[in-house]
Amino acid sequence: MNKYILYKLKMEEKKILNGKNIANEILKSLDSQIVYYKNLGENIGLKIILIGENTASLIYTERKIKVANSIGIDAKLIKLSENTTFQEIKIIIDELNLDKDTHGIIVQLPLPKTLNAIDICNLIHYKKDIDGLSFENAGKLQLGFRGEYFHKPCTPSGCIYLLEKYNIDLQGKKCLIINRSNIVGKPLFHLLIEKNAFVQIAHSKVKNLNDVILDSDVIFSATGNNNFITRDMIKNDAILIDIGITKNIDGKICGDINFHSCFDKASFITPVPGGIGPMTIAFLMQNIVNVKKYFGNNL
Amino acid sequence: MNKYILYKLKMEEKKILNGKNIANEILKSLDSQIVYYKNLGENIGLKIILIGENTASLIYTERKIKVANSIGIDAKLIKLSENTTFQEIKIIIDELNLDKDTHGIIVQLPLPKTLNAIDICNLIHYKKDIDGLSFENAGKLQLGFRGEYFHKPCTPSGCIYLLEKYNIDLQGKKCLIINRSNIVGKPLFHLLIEKNAFVQIAHSKVKNLNDVILDSDVIFSATGNNNFITRDMIKNDAILIDIGITKNIDGKICGDINFHSCFDKASFITPVPGGIGPMTIAFLMQNIVNVKKYFGNNL
Numbered sequence: 001m002n003k004y005i006l007y008k009l010k011m012e013e014k015k016i017l018n019g020k021n022i023a024n025e026i027l028k029s030l031d032s033q034i035v036y037y038k039n040l041g042e043n044i045g046l047k048i049i050l051i052g053e054n055t056a057s058l059i060y061t062e063r064k065i066k067v068a069n070s071i072g073i074d075a076k077l078i079k080l081s082e083n084t085t086f087q088e089i090k091i092i093i094d095e096l097n098l099d100k101d102t103h104g105i106i107v108q109l110p111l112p113k114t115l116n117a118i119d120i121c122n123l124i125h126y127k128k129d130i131d132g133l134s135f136e137n138a139g140k141l142q143l144g145f146r147g148e149y150f151h152k153p154c155t156p157s158g159c160i161y162l163l164e165k166y167n168i169d170l171q172g173k174k175c176l177i178i179n180r181s182n183i184v185g186k187p188l189f190h191l192l193i194e195k196n197a198f199v200q201i202a203h204s205k206v207k208n209l210n211d212v213i214l215d216s217d218v219i220f221s222a223t224g225n226n227n228f229i230t231r232d233m234i235k236n237d238a239i240l241i242d243i244g245i246t247k248n249i250d251g252k253i254c255g256d257i258n259f260h261s262c263f264d265k266a267s268f269i270t271p272v273p274g275g276i277g278p279m280t281i282a283f284l285m286q287n288i289v290n291v292k293k294y295f296g297n298n299l
Numbered sequence: 300m301n302k303y304i305l306y307k308l309k310m311e312e313k314k315i316l317n318g319k320n321i322a323n324e325i326l327k328s329l330d331s332q333i334v335y336y337k338n339l340g341e342n343i344g345l346k347i348i349l350i351g352e353n354t355a356s357l358i359y360t361e362r363k364i365k366v367a368n369s370i371g372i373d374a375k376l377i378k379l380s381e382n383t384t385f386q387e388i389k390i391i392i393d394e395l396n397l398d399k400d401t402h403g404i405i406v407q408l409p410l411p412k413t414l415n416a417i418d419i420c421n422l423i424h425y426k427k428d429i430d431g432l433s434f435e436n437a438g439k440l441q442l443g444f445r446g447e448y449f450h451k452p453c454t455p456s457g458c459i460y461l462l463e464k465y466n467i468d469l470q471g472k473k474c475l476i477i478n479r480s481n482i483v484g485k486p487l488f489h490l491l492i493e494k495n496a497f498v499q500i501a502h503s504k505v506k507n508l509n510d511v512i513l514d515s516d517v518i519f520s521a522t523g524n525n526n527f528i529t530r531d532m533i534k535n536d537a538i539l540i541d542i543g544i545t546k547n548i549d550g551k552i553c554g555d556i557n558f559h560s561c562f563d564k565a566s567f568i569t570p571v572p573g574g575i576g577p578m579t580i581a582f583l584m585q586n587i588v589n590v591k592k593y594f595g596n597n598l
Contacts, residue, residue: 118442138441139434143417143481172506180492182442189488189500193479196504198511201488205495207471212497 015263017241017270019158022165023278027071030282030289034072037292044292046075046104046130047096051089052082052112061108067281073288074101082112089115090123097125100299104130104288109183118182126150127295130287133182141190149294151287156188158279159220159241160195168239168268171196176212178202178256179222184243188220219257226254230261237267243276314562316540316569318457321464322577326370329581329588333371336591343591345374345403345429346395350388351381351411360407366580372587373400381411388414389422396424399598403429403587408482417481425449426594429586432481440489448593450586455487457578458519458540459494467538467567470495475511477501477555478521483542487519518556525553529560536566542575 034044046068048061061077068075078092089107096102105128111117121129126136132153140150163170175197179185185201192199200216202209213219213233221229222243234240244256255272263269270276291299333343345367347360360376367374377391388406395401404427410416420428425435431452439449462469474496478484484500491498499515501508512518512532520528521542533539543555554571562568569575590598 116445118444119446122442133442135435135438135442135444137438139436139438142437142441142485143421143432143434145417145434146415147418172504186441186489186492190485193485193500193502196502198499198501198505200497200499201492202497203492203495205471206497 012263015266015268017162017166017268017275019162019270019275019277019279020273022162023158023282026282026286027067030285031071033289033293038072042292042296043101044073044103044288045099045101046073046106046288047078047102048075048106048108049078049080049089049092050108051080051084051115054110057108057110061106064106064281064284068285068288071285073285084115086115086120089120093120093123097123097128102128103291103299104128106131106284127291127299130154130284130291131183132187132287138182138187141187144190144194149290151290152191153183153187154283154287155184155222155243155276155280156191158276158283159188159243160191161283162270162276162279163239163241166268170218172198173217173239174198174200174215175218175220176200176202176216177220177222178209178213179220179243181222184222221256223256225256227256227258229257231258231265234262234265236265238262238265240266240269241276242270242272245272245277311562314565314567316461316465316567316574318461318569318574318576318578319572321461322457322581325581325585326366329584330370332588332592337371341591341595342400343372343402343587344398344400345372345405345587346377346401347374347405347407348377348379348388348391349407350379350383350414353409356407356409360405363405363580363583367584367587370584372584383414385414385419388419392419392422396422396427401427402590402598403427405430405583426590426598429453429583429590430482431486431586437481437486440486443489443493448589450589451490452482452486453582453586454483454521454542454575454579455490456582457575458487458542459490460582461569461575461578462538462540465567469517471497472516472538473497473499473514474517474519475499475501475515476519476521477508477512478519478542480521483521520555522555524555526555526557528556530557530564533561533564535564537561537564539565539568540575541569541571544571544576 050061065075096105105124107120109117121133122135126134129137130151132151137151141152175192177185177188180203189199218239220241224244224246226246226248240257242255242257248254253273349360364374395404404423408416420432421434425433428436429450431450436450440451474491476484476487479502488498517538519540523543523545525545525547539556541554541556547553552572
């Protein structure tokens, strides 16, 4: 290969925000922390509650359990039938809240329609609420609490950390979040505000979304519409953070952003897979280990 | 006056979002609810804690107490010296939390620099936290909790209610909030997202703020820079919600928005005084009465 092509490849590589690498660094650091606890004879436990039959949810939970176990976390799936009632779930979560061997608790979303996700996630004790969906943790994030450690949702934390790792300063930048969920859009909004970004939140009811996208410096997209953001829709040097993950008709994993069409025009871009997905998992693992680290003797 | 002038005056009147009138309606309805409780021999109590010497804060607290007393709420000021410690404040708030005759507790902000507002506001029991600044209440707002009544910050609630009263639909509208505080900008963001608005939050670190203002359908401004938004800065038919309140060099009360210069161009506009100010006070009173209404037997 000639020098120019090598240089170009190197430059192009710099553009890609490599979530997989950064996530692996985090997991490696966690691994050694977990070894430290194991040497003291102490385990770290994770329980994931999966309610009802949902193929995608089952895949996600199995992935979380696999990664957790791979770094020495004792992760277990609790499968409940679709007809489980709020009261039955409350009894299980209350028990896990008191269990000294359970450090993190996840209720896998979405839930069957008969159950209310907000109420159920808030049953989890805030110290074990590693998804950051209890009132206590959400409130602390919103108000900018600076005291004792608390859990923040993993996907937004992963996005911010990835940008930090690549020294991308968000101050004053026009950021667009296309998502307004409790687990992605809203907490990401609060993290971006803390970074002094100019934040916009769009969703399905927004008119002229294309104009807004074209005008944004940084785009965080989590719509699940595969490849919907294309080259003509973004400004020069846009920073593209792809939080969407779906399969296209050929069964290939895709993000919201058409990577190949946008690559040249963007200044930075996350791939799918290998971008925000691994960052989310890594932050989830970090949150679990943080329970041990910050609340270990006080669970 | 000829017909045309009368018509024009009537049209112009329709433009003004008359917070004072709407606030008075709310206060009147509260008044009759309070009379109902009084007839049962039950009082409603408010305590405002004011720490240190701050002329503006003293004026605000006195205004709140005056309005509260005028509708039959038993409101009292607790004045503490600038050197009061967190522990001393905690003892006072803990006592008020347990006091059956105290329904609402306010810690007047800003606090002396030695004290942390987030930590202190969170000492207030969420049922009595009528400013909506405890983790519990902020978290419920952020997550879109739909269960038991909870307190939301009064200024954002007042803005939304005023717009509703004038049948102004926010769905899909490009809304700009110029403020990112815990008591105004952030909760207003959550209320607007619930209304399906396209929400943007700006602050002092945002570049090209003027471009953003010019491009917005609805502007909520709470900067305290008097009259800084002028006719040339807004789009035709913009909706202007003025949350700023300051005095100009002549001692005249002003908002962020230059009312006279913007009036013709805007489709709706709130005056200062007589707009969001009275709405805030009315919602504060409503929150206090709601403590009695929703938690009365369970304080």
